[in-house]
Structures are given as C-alpha cells and as structure tokens.
Amino acid sequence: MAIEIGKIIWVNGPVVRVRGSREVRMLEMVEVGEEHLIGEIIGLNEDVMTVQVYEENSGMRPGEPVFGTGMSLSVELGPGLLRSIFDGIQRPLPVMERKEGTFISRGVKLTSLYRGSLWEFTPVIKEGVEVSGGAILGSVPETNALEHFIMVPPTLKGVITWIAPNGQYKLEEPIAKLLTPSGEHDLSMLQHWPVRRPRPFLQRETPNELLITGQRILDTFFPLAKGGAAAIPGGFGAGKTITQHQIAKWSNADIVIYIGCGERGNEMTEVLQEFPDLIDPRNNQPLMERTVLIANTSNMPVAAREASIYTGITIAEYYRDMGYDVALMADSTSRWAEALREISGRLEEMPAEEGYPAYLGARLAEFYERAGKVKTLNHRQGSVSVIGAVSPPGGDFSEPVTQHTRRYIRTFWALDKALASARHFPSVNWLNSYSEYVDTLNDWWTAKTGYDWQELRSQGMEIMNEESRLSQIVQLVGPSALPDEQRLILETARLIKEGFMQQNAMDDVDTFTTIEKQIKMLDVILYFHRRAEKAIQLGVFASALHSLDVVTTIIRMKTQVINRNVSQLDEIRAQIDRELSELEQQYV
Amino acid sequence: MSILAKYKGQEVSGVSRIEGPIVVVESPGVVGYDEVVDIYDEEGKIRQGRVLEAGENFAIVEVFSGTTGLSIDNTRVRFQGRPLRISVSSEMLGRIFNGLGDPIDGGPEPLADKYANINGLPINPAARKYPRDYIQTGISTIDGMNTLVMGQKLPIFSGNGLPHDQLAAQIVTQADLGSAVDRPQSQTTEFAVIFAAMGIKHDQAAFFRDTFTKTGALSRVAMFLNLADDPPVERIVTPRLALTLAEYLAFDLGMHVLVIMTDMTSYCEALRQISNIRGEVPSRKGYPGYLYSDLAQVYERTGRIKLSYGSITQIPILTMPNDDITHPVPDLTGYISEGQVVLDRSLFQKGIYPPISVLPSLSRLMKDGIGAGKTRADHSHLAAQLYAAFAHVQEIRALASVIGEEEMSSIDQQYLAFGNQFELGFVRQDHDENRSIEETLRLAWKLLSMLPLEELTRLTADEIDQYFGKF
Numbered sequence A: 001m002a003i004e005i006g007k008i009i010w011v012n013g014p015v016v017r018v019r020g021s022r023e024v025r026m027l028e029m030v031e032v033g034e035e036h037l038i039g040e041i042i043g044l045n046e047d048v049m050t051v052q053v054y055e056e057n058s059g060m061r062p063g064e065p066v067f068g069t070g071m072s073l074s075v076e077l078g079p080g081l082l083r084s085i086f087d088g089i090q091r092p093l094p095v096m097e098r099k100e101g102t103f104i105s106r107g108v109k110l111t112s113l114y115r116g117s118l119w120e121f122t123p124v125i126k127e128g129v130e131v132s133g134g135a136i137l138g139s140v141p142e143t144n145a146l147e148h149f150i151m152v153p154p155t156l157k158g159v160i161t162w163i164a165p166n167g168q169y170k171l172e173e174p175i176a177k178l179l180t181p182s183g184e185h186d187l188s189m190l191q192h193w194p195v196r197r198p199r200p201f202l203q204r205e206t207p208n209e210l211l212i213t214g215q216r217i218l219d220t221f222f223p224l225a226k227g228g229a230a231a232i233p234g235g236f237g238a239g240k241t242i243t244q245h246q247i248a249k250w251s252n253a254d255i256v257i258y259i260g261c262g263e264r265g266n267e268m269t270e271v272l273q274e275f276p277d278l279i280d281p282r283n284n285q286p287l288m289e290r291t292v293l294i295a296n297t298s299n300m301p302v303a304a305r306e307a308s309i310y311t312g313i314t315i316a317e318y319y320r321d322m323g324y325d326v327a328l329m330a331d332s333t334s335r336w337a338e339a340l341r342e343i344s345g346r347l348e349e350m351p352a353e354e355g356y357p358a359y360l361g362a363r364l365a366e367f368y369e370r371a372g373k374v375k376t377l378n379h380r381q382g383s384v385s386v387i388g389a390v391s392p393p394g395g396d397f398s399e400p401v402t403q404h405t406r407r408y409i410r411t412f413w414a415l416d417k418a419l420a421s422a423r424h425f426p427s428v429n430w431l432n433s434y435s436e437y438v439d440t441l442n443d444w445w446t447a448k449t450g451y452d453w454q455e456l457r458s459q460g461m462e463i464m465n466e467e468s469r470l471s472q473i474v475q476l477v478g479p480s481a482l483p484d485e486q487r488l489i490l491e492t493a494r495l496i497k498e499g500f501m502q503q504n505a506m507d508d509v510d511t512f513t514t515i516e517k518q519i520k521m522l523d524v525i526l527y528f529h530r531r532a533e534k535a536i537q538l539g540v541f542a543s544a545l546h547s548l549d550v551v552t553t554i555i556r557m558k559t560q561v562i563n564r565n566v567s568q569l570d571e572i573r574a575q576i577d578r579e580l581s582e583l584e585q586q587y588v
Numbered sequence B: 001m002s003i004l005a006k007y008k009g010q011e012v013s014g015v016s017r018i019e020g021p022i023v024v025v026e027s028p029g030v031v032g033y034d035e036v037v038d039i040y041d042e043e044g045k046i047r048q049g050r051v052l053e054a055g056e057n058f059a060i061v062e063v064f065s066g067t068t069g070l071s072i073d074n075t076r077v078r079f080q081g082r083p084l085r086i087s088v089s090s091e092m093l094g095r096i097f098n099g100l101g102d103p104i105d106g107g108p109e110p111l112a113d114k115y116a117n118i119n120g121l122p123i124n125p126a127a128r129k130y131p132r133d134y135i136q137t138g139i140s141t142i143d144g145m146n147t148l149v150m151g152q153k154l155p156i157f158s159g160n161g162l163p164h165d166q167l168a169a170q171i172v173t174q175a176d177l178g179s180a181v182d183r184p185q186s187q188t189t190e191f192a193v194i195f196a197a198m199g200i201k202h203d204q205a206a207f208f209r210d211t212f213t214k215t216g217a218l219s220r221v222a223m224f225l226n227l228a229d230d231p232p233v234e235r236i237v238t239p240r241l242a243l244t245l246a247e248y249l250a251f252d253l254g255m256h257v258l259v260i261m262t263d264m265t266s267y268c269e270a271l272r273q274i275s276n277i278r279g280e281v282p283s284r285k286g287y288p289g290y291l292y293s294d295l296a297q298v299y300e301r302t303g304r305i306k307l308s309y310g311s312i313t314q315i316p317i318l319t320m321p322n323d324d325i326t327h328p329v330p331d332l333t334g335y336i337s338e339g340q341v342v343l344d345r346s347l348f349q350k351g352i353y354p355p356i357s358v359l360p361s362l363s364r365l366m367k368d369g370i371g372a373g374k375t376r377a378d379h380s381h382l383a384a385q386l387y388a389a390f391a392h393v394q395e396i397r398a399l400a401s402v403i404g405e406e407e408m409s410s411i412d413q414q415y416l417a418f419g420n421q422f423e424l425g426f427v428r429q430d431h432d433e434n435r436s437i438e439e440t441l442r443l444a445w446k447l448l449s450m451l452p453l454e455e456l457t458r459l460t461a462d463e464i465d466q467y468f469g470k471f
C-alpha cells in the first residue's frame, strides 16, 4: 500500500522535486500529488528526490504529498497480453476508452491485464518435482495462434507441492504451490517484472537464422538474423514507419511487439484497425493474434514515452523465455532519446552533444543489448530481434542518436530522401546500408533455397556499385560516351532497382515475397545480364535492350508471378534466350 | 472581460524579477504548475500569463502580452488556481478575436456553451477513427498526387513571398467533402473554418478576411488574430484556443472543421524566445529540446473519433527560413504531420501557380483515401507513375544542362517534353480554377501518353489498355 514519503517542493513540467524520506530507492515507483499520478524516482540527493511523472500534471503544486509503492516500475506478464494495446506504462487503452471516453485523462488506475477472463490451463509438471526459475508449469491457449507457457518466475526455485488440474482459472488464482527455503509460494498465471532490468537467460547463441520480412531488399541484400538488432534511419517521409509495419505484418516471428514511441496517433489506430483483418499466411489466423501494441504517441506524456521502450522489451523477453522468436519494432527511438533529453534538460544536467545527456550512448547500448538469440532458463531457444527506427534531424546521419545507435546494431537500413522523393520504395540506399549477418546466414539460405545466395547477392551488389561509379561519369558526359558493356550495367542496374528492390507495400501481391521467389527473381535478372553480355559481344547494341518485351516482363514479374507460382519465373529465362537470340540474328 | 474564464485566486503584490516576457514572483503561496495568472500593472490594467515553474517560495510566470511597463514594486499578481480555459460555442463562427480570444470585431462576447482547458487532452489512439474520406480541393497536384483526407494534418511548407496564402484560401474556398462522407443528413456539407494567425502581417490577415467575405464563407469562419505587431508570447496561446474551439465544434457538435494556422515559424520563434530567456539547454538553432513535443500537442489535435461524425483537418502554414527544409521548424513539423505540400521558389519565378513541388511533397493518408469507390481504381498507380516519370525528368534535366538537349536520346527528349508539359498543363492552374478529380486524372493520363509505353512500369497492362492514349 502506498504510504506518504514526502511533499512536493518544485514542479517543472513532468519533473518534480520532493522533500521527505531517505528510505526510498532509486527507480522506485511513486504516486505523485493528491491525484496519485504515477511517477518514478530518478534522482536522490540527501532528503530530496527527483521524480518524473508519467501523466500530464498541469496544476500540480508544491506542498502536495507523494506516496511510495516500494516497487520498481514493472509490467504485468501473463495471458491476455496478445491482441492488446497499452500506453507507455502498460495501461490498456481500450479499457481506458470505455471508462473515460475519447480523451486520455489523468489519475486513471487500471490493471494492465484483465482479471476476469478464464484461461484454460493444462499442467505439464508433477507435484514433488524440483524446479528453478523459468521452468514450465503448464500452458494456456492465449490466442488461436499461440500457446502461452506459464513459467516459474525467474527469481524463484524450489519444489512443487501442488499443481492445479486441467481446467479454467482466472489470472490471479493459484495454479501451483512452490516450496522454497523462504516458505511456500502460491504461483498464479500473473507475474510482474521491473522493466528496466533485463530478464535472465542461460546463454547467448549466435543468430544464424534469417528473420524473414518478405521485403526483398532487406532479406536478400541486407538481412537481419533472428535475435539481431537493426536500425532504420531516415528523414521524415522516407518510409520508416511503413517498413516497420511491413515487418510487423509479414515477418516470420512468433510474436510481434510494436512500440509507437512518440509518433502519430493515426498510425497506431491504423494498425489497430487493420491487423485484426489481416491474415497471417503461416497459420491463417488474424495478425493481431500474435501482436502486442504499445502506443505512447507524440502528444502523450513524455516520461511515459521514455518508459514505453522498456515496457515493450520486457514483454518481448517474457515471450522469448517461453521459447518464441519475438520481433520488436520501436518507432521511433529518436523520440525516446528526445524524451531523455527533455527530462535531462529539466534536471539541468550538463548536456553532451546537441543537448542530449552524456549517458545517451549507454542507454542505447542497454536497450539494444536486450536483443539476442538465447538459450532460455528452461533450455529452450528463443530470440528477441530489435528493429529501431531513427529520425535524424534534417535527415543528417551524423547526429548523436544515429551515430550511437550504429555502434550497437549490426544491420543498418539507411533510408534515402532522394529515393523516397522519386517514390522508389523501400527507399533503402544500397550503397550506405549494410548487414553484418551475411556470413552467418549463408548456410541458412543455401539450406532453404538450394541457391548460392551469397554469390548471387555479391554479383548483384557489384552491379549496383559499378552503376554508381558509371552514373557519375554519365552525369558529366552523357550515356552515349560509355561502351556498350557499361551501358548494359546501367540497364541491369535499372532492372535490379525497378524489378527487384522497389516493392510496393500497398500492392496485394508485391507486399510480401517469399525467399524462394526472391532468390529466383534475382537469379533471373543476373541471367539476363550474362545472356545480354554475350549478345553485346556478338555486336548487339546495348540501346536495343531497353525496349525488349522481356525487360518489361522482368520489371513486372514481382506482381505478375504470385508467390505460389515461382516456377513461372523459369519461363522468363526461356523468354530471355528467345528474344536475345532474335536480336543477335538481326545484328550478325 | 475576456472569454478566457476568470476565477478568484490568491493575490501577491510585487515581483522580484522581470526579464523579457518572464516575471518571477517570490512567496506566491501555493501555486500550481501551468496555472493561469492575472497581472495588474500600476494603472490596474490586466494582462494574462501562466506559471512555467512552481517552487516552494517562487513561481516563474510567462506574461502573454509582454512585460512592457511592469515594475518590480507596483505589479500585482493574482493566481487563478486553474489552467487556462476558454469558453467555446457555435456562436463563435462568424466572429473575429485577438490572439487571446477577445472579440475585436465590435460584437458582443459570445455566450459560452462550455468551458474547456486550452491544452486539450491527448486523443486515445484506441478511440480514433482512421481517416479515409478524401477532400477534393480542385488543385491537381494535391488531389492527384498528394490527396488531402478529412481528419489529416497537411501543412504547407513555404517561403517568404511565396503564394501560400492564396493557396490556402483557394483550398478553403474549393474544399469539397465529396459524396463519400458518412454523415447524417442533418449535418451541413460545408466546412466550418477556424483561422489562427500567429505573427502575420495586417495585409495577410485582411486578405483572408476579404476572401472569406467574398465567397460568403465568413459566417462559418472564426478568426483568431495575433499579428506581427502583437506580443509574441501570445502566439503560444493562439493555436491552442483555435484548436479547443475546433474540438468542440467537431467532436461535440459533429461538424467538419478545417483549421488554418499561419505562420507556425512565428509560433516556434516565440517558444524559442521564452526558452532562451529561461536559460534552457537548446537543441538545434537555439530551439528548445521539447519543440517536437510541443508541436505535437498542437498538430495531434486533428483527426476523427469513433464517437462523432465530425472531423478536424489541419492545414498549418510555415515559412522555411532561407527556404531550408532541414530547418528545425519544417523538419519537426514534417516528422509529426501526415505529409506536406512544399512550395518552390524556382517554379514561382517561372510564373507557375500554385508553385507546388511534387517530389518533396507527400500525403501519408492518400493511400487509404483514394482508389475504387473513392476516386478511381487506377489513381494510386497513376500517381506513382507521375512521380517516377517526373523524378526521371529531373535527372535528365540535370544531364541536359551539361551536355545540351540536342545530345539527348529520343526517349530522354520525350521525357523533357513531358516534364515541361507537366509543369505547364498539370501543376499550373488559375487561382479560381476548380478541377474535378476526373479532370485531374484525365490530365494525368494525357501527360503520360507522351511517353513510350514501355516506360510506364508502375501501371498495370489493364490500366494502360483502358486509358493510354485515350485523351
């Protein structure tokens, strides 16, 4: 229960100073003022504590009381997380809407998970068994798409003295009793975990499986491994959010955690209204069945924006601990960093670069380090992949958030303003982007597709690099000055750009491409290139290639050939042979 | 008496410090953060302010109309014990107010339907309705390529001397909700317009007033005017007043409201001024680190909600200092808004009105507002093709300027011709030319028919069959 720990002496926006007890801890959750607004202690100095308030606090006055809770800022974990949408401190927004109406008011106390539902629990453990943290007690079909495993909290260890039989239970009802050296504990399906502390696991493993996104330029050229970390930097309108949405929709993660951190309300509404109607091709269930949304939009309180990232990643780790592959998207980490800056500014801390606090890099590192593929406490394999959008001011990547982020991620999807303006989407710049997972994913690609992916990928990259060099020459002297072999490079690069890299998220077919189709598409384009090289040696002019029917066929194959019919792509090879032979005959 | 609600509160005599628009009050008693304050000068005249920082025995107050004439000893401060509120009512349409909401048209104080905190509250994302109904503006570059949707926030990024006022006036005059709107029969088909001016010149305000008068729109327009020679700090309040009224009209009364706010750059400069005086750590170009959050609290007060038929559509206007789109004001605006319409000086100098540069312009809500049953099935691909083709024109123009047009291949020359026609025949239109969406799409197909078929890779074969070369 909350007891008074002091009185407010200073209010500056969401930052409040309180004089009172010395018996409080850093990062303790407190209730601030007569309205009991939620806050957290972020600084202690003698008997003065600094508190950040997670709710809008205009009107708050010196002299108002502050109450301690004895707890750190924590999330509720258990069945019922999926399909939910929470704010930054895990308050369920639909429940809030029903209670309070359209607008988010303050001082609303809500439990994160609904207590009334009955969950079908099936035990998997016997009485008398010795267990430690993470051990699986039983399971609950949380949604049609997912079995939720109920685990012993990571910090506990002991002997199971009782386990509930098969049946329906409410969240807080005991489903097991655990005898520990400190006494017997009732275990229920509901647990808590402090958001700022990573959940434990046994050991890290090497991320060596592709997180399939269905986005060709990502999977084929700049892949992210399950358990890896990626950043998507880009100016406004470059396509960060659409890319994040695409990954949330189509990636082959078991669970998706989507954090709208300081971004638009409508974007969250869009997901909320669209995902229940979108069907996951892998299990024919609505995508919402595997999704948790966290929405702390730009106009919601800034301290809760700071917390939203941690709320999200803690939920992600919880599902990882059950042995699932979780993908977490944070849009945008820059808004989170700005929340840090805003709080830091009100604390009058010494700023480092561009007003950001000196600990910006450390905080980013802590966050991205929570990504990983691990062996869980219960000896399963689980992963958290983290994909953070970055919003550099003026689109300039030399700014502090982009620069610090680069140190902790291994896949970098650099979005490009010029490509976005030309409506080349995804606007991933192929020269500035990179993936450090290429080597570790090679075996995976070969095993899944039978193609030498790394070889095809590097041939493709080579053409794109060469094109960039040649374009500079063309800008000075025009294309007619280039020899035909080089003009072919330009033509093939156009095919790679328009036929492969450009991918329309709004098109029913193009929105997702299987890896089998991806690799075959690239193979077709490279085949065209080799075949055309031969034709040019026989005297064919490169300028004649542009208007071949097969060039149009190649550019349209992404939408004309559906994922299930990839073998149709083989027919394009035949068409290439046919049309180039005809051309050769005209020239010879 | 202002329409900003007045309440009794505690009163303190004398202040300890005055700096710019800020006064520091010692021993104010119990004062709340963000509380509204009345400040009386020697002659007993009232100005208003609000508490920025509240300590145990001091309060930092920003004075909206500035501190000129205030003295340390003879200033009295009355704390109101409440945040700033405004009385709102449908009677406010047809009226003109100053930047703090006092009528300046000689008319009486409007009767209050309701009092509301000017800061508003964030809309719960779960309570929003995703905007999907397009608004026909009659302007081809907007309707065809950057479609405006009801409930969208779509700013105009402009520069000094560019015709953003004319464009905004044309949009207000021509905006048509179309037939796709799900509104009850009883609701009006016309927009209510709320116009908030921050630091604009008298003649600009007069231009808008004249336009609204001429088109007969004045009776459904409420104007809040903080002009260039009005106190800058007042500007921080003006858009919040306007949006509080907009929320009442849209969400309580179910009206469709169009909010024009100009110039957001002046608004941000006022914020910067306060921040600098308070000695806050700046981020870029002296603007405070919370500029993004502050702007979001203005711009996010847009949209539709499940519980009302009404909508708020925002068209903020900002002038980019030095035409620099990376300046913090356009940059942060672009990060919050749902797209932007960018005006371009070189088009303006070529005599093209409206000088909308399509490539950096964007409407993020377009994708759900167009297509079969709304505009036309081919609209999305058609727009994508126009973008791709015109982007290619820009590359070719750069090349042509180096090697000369005669040296260009015949395809490239076709592109150049397309590019010129695009600007002259599609972008350019008259100040009062109101093109239907069909006309805009027809013009687009006519343009694309200037290019070889195989260039049109963004369009499907069926679409090409149906429309290519048919106009």
Ligand SMILES: Nc1ncnc2c1ncn2[C@@H]1O[C@H](COP(=O)(O)OP(=O)(O)O)[C@@H](O)[C@H]1O
Residues within 6 Å of the ligand: A234, A235, A236, A237, A238, A239, A240, A241, A242, A243, A425, A426, A427, A503, A504, A505, A506, B362, B363, B364, B365, B367
């Ligand atoms: N893959 C894509 N396919 C089609 N359009 C896209 C794609 N990515 C981005 N866009 C377009 O770009 C616009 C801006 O994208 P968005 O993701 O909102 O940008 P950001 O989050 O970087 O500001 C979208 O509204 C859409 O029109």
Ligand SMILES: [Mg+2]
Residues within 6 Å of the ligand: A240, A241, A242, A263, A331
């Ligand atoms: Mg975005």
